[in-house]
Amino acid sequence: MLRDDIIEYSLDAHHSEEAGRKIRKNIWLVTLLLAVITTVEVALGAYWKEWFPESWGLVKLGYIVLTLEKAGFIVGVFMHLGDERRNVRMIILLPYLLFILYLLFIAIWESNYVHRMLELFQ
Amino acid sequence: MAGEATKALSNDVLWGGGRSPFSISYGKMMMWFFLVSDALTFSGLLVAYGFVRHSTTEAWPIGEEVFRALPFLHGSYPLIYVALMTAILIFSSVTMVLAVEAGHRMDKKGVIKWLFLTVIGGAFFVGSQAWEWSHFIHGGGGYITTTDGAKYWVHTKDHDTHDPVNAEGFHLEKAREGHYLLPDESAHHLDHAAAVKLWNERVDYVDGANMTRNEYGPSQYATFFFFITGFHGFHVFSGVIINLIVLIMVIKGVFHRRGHYEMVEKAGLYWHFVDLVCVFVFTFFYLL
Numbered sequence: 001m002l003r004d005d006i007i008e009y010s011l012d013a014h015h016s017e018e019a020g021r022k023i024r025k026n027i028w029l030v031t032l033l034l035a036v037i038t039t040v041e042v043a044l045g046a047y048w049k050e051w052f053p054e055s056w057g058l059v060k061l062g063y064i065v066l067t068l069e070k071a072g073f074i075v076g077v078f079m080h081l082g083d084e085r086r087n088v089r090m091i092i093l094l095p096y097l098l099f100i101l102y103l104l105f106i107a108i109w110e111s112n113y114v115h116r117m118l119e120l121f122q
Numbered sequence: 123m124a125g126e127a128t129k130a131l132s133n134d135v136l137w138g139g140g141r142s143p144f145s146i147s148y149g150k151m152m153m154w155f156f157l158v159s160d161a162l163t164f165s166g167l168l169v170a171y172g173f174v175r176h177s178t179t180e181a182w183p184i185g186e187e188v189f190r191a192l193p194f195l196h197g198s199y200p201l202i203y204v205a206l207m208t209a210i211l212i213f214s215s216v217t218m219v220l221a222v223e224a225g226h227r228m229d230k231k232g233v234i235k236w237l238f239l240t241v242i243g244g245a246f247f248v249g250s251q252a253w254e255w256s257h258f259i260h261g262g263g264g265y266i267t268t269t270d271g272a273k274y275w276v277h278t279k280d281h282d283t284h285d286p287v288n289a290e291g292f293h294l295e296k297a298r299e300g301h302y303l304l305p306d307e308s309a310h311h312l313d314h315a316a317a318v319k320l321w322n323e324r325v326d327y328v329d330g331a332n333m334t335r336n337e338y339g340p341s342q343y344a345t346f347f348f349f350i351t352g353f354h355g356f357h358v359f360s361g362v363i364i365n366l367i368v369l370i371m372v373i374k375g376v377f378h379r380r381g382h383y384e385m386v387e388k389a390g391l392y393w394h395f396v397d398l399v400c401v402f403v404f405t406f407f408y409l410l
Contacts, residue, residue: 024223046201084144088151107176111177
């Protein structure tokens with residue numbers, strides 16, 4: 001069977017030398033950002049806690065924000081999801097978010113309860 | 123990325139039949155669906171880890187105190203090794219996206235160069251993980267528990283011994299209350315005779331890590347470490363194999379004859395996903 005679907009859209013996914021230079025520049029920029037974010041995370045983990053132990057909770061929150069930022073860059077730029085059609089982005093991200101937000105909610109709720117019960121009966 | 127996806131097409135054309143309304147090929151779409159389901163699996167593992175950690179009433183080990191060693195070097199380098207591993211994977215992700223970019227220009231030499239570097243980076247990561255596991259399983263000196271429930275860290279000059287009392291430089295250090303890894307700074311330093319006496323009175327000795335117990339903390343800590351990083355490491359390993367197969371096909375000119383390098387893109391999607399998981403494991407297992 002002739003797989004015309006693959007040929008049609010893939011052949012169109014070519015770009016010129018000039019466009020390539022622009023894309024490569026963007027890739028290296030994102031690489032730099034990812035490297036800087038990772039370095040900041042490690043530095044915070046190694047030093048911040050010793051210097052300002054009372055604000056550690058805030059740093060943890062910052063870790064989650066930085067991680068989501070990194071994930072956004074990887075999915076959006078490296079995996080080219082940002083260049084796909086909007087309906088593709090939605091069928092990938094929405095079902096995932098739906099399950100994960102529910103899973104997080106139920107896990108936090110239940111683990112709070114289990115923690116209290118363990119404290120009560122142990 | 124210029125392509126079908128960036129063309130402005132009306133909804134009537136997109137959804138009118140005879141074409142993919144998503145402007146994406148079957149293979150790429152299926153790879154995305156697989157990645158979503160795989161992402162749910164990894165999220166399930168990390169959420170389970172968070173559940174146990176949040177609900178436990180025991181002291182839980184902290185990443186920068188467990189993972190602080192570097193190969194060939196002495197001293198304390200909190201999380202540096204893990205950060206290096208993440209960096210290796212991020213850079214091999216960059217070489218992968220450059221391979222995809224070269225493929226869009228039909229630059230066979232460029233694809234071979236970048237894909238080869240990606241395979242090397244992935245192999246480095248798998249090797250680093252083998253060292254990390256080995257170090258985690260062997261552990262430090264371990265700790266003993268005495269009859270009154272106090273924990274003492276075991277120190278010797280030779281780390282690879284299961285008979286520390288007869289090893290050179292044997293001494294004990296009292297562990298901080300409710301903490302597995304940090305020494306109690308206010309406690310007296312034990313001389314050799316006192317250390318041997320305590321050793322003989324021990325009720326328990328935990329050394330290194332295995333599936334049932336470990337010297338770092340509750341047993342779930344090591345089992346989650348093995349399961350999450352092991353599952354991820356297996357993904358990296360299979361990614362290296364896939365990239366290697368695609369690399370051989372590129373060298374043989376299969377995709378050049380086909381007229382497009384979409385297979386590199388699909389392998390690339392999987393490889394970037396592996397990198398993405400590493401970013402999340404790094405944050406939620408090691409950092410938090």
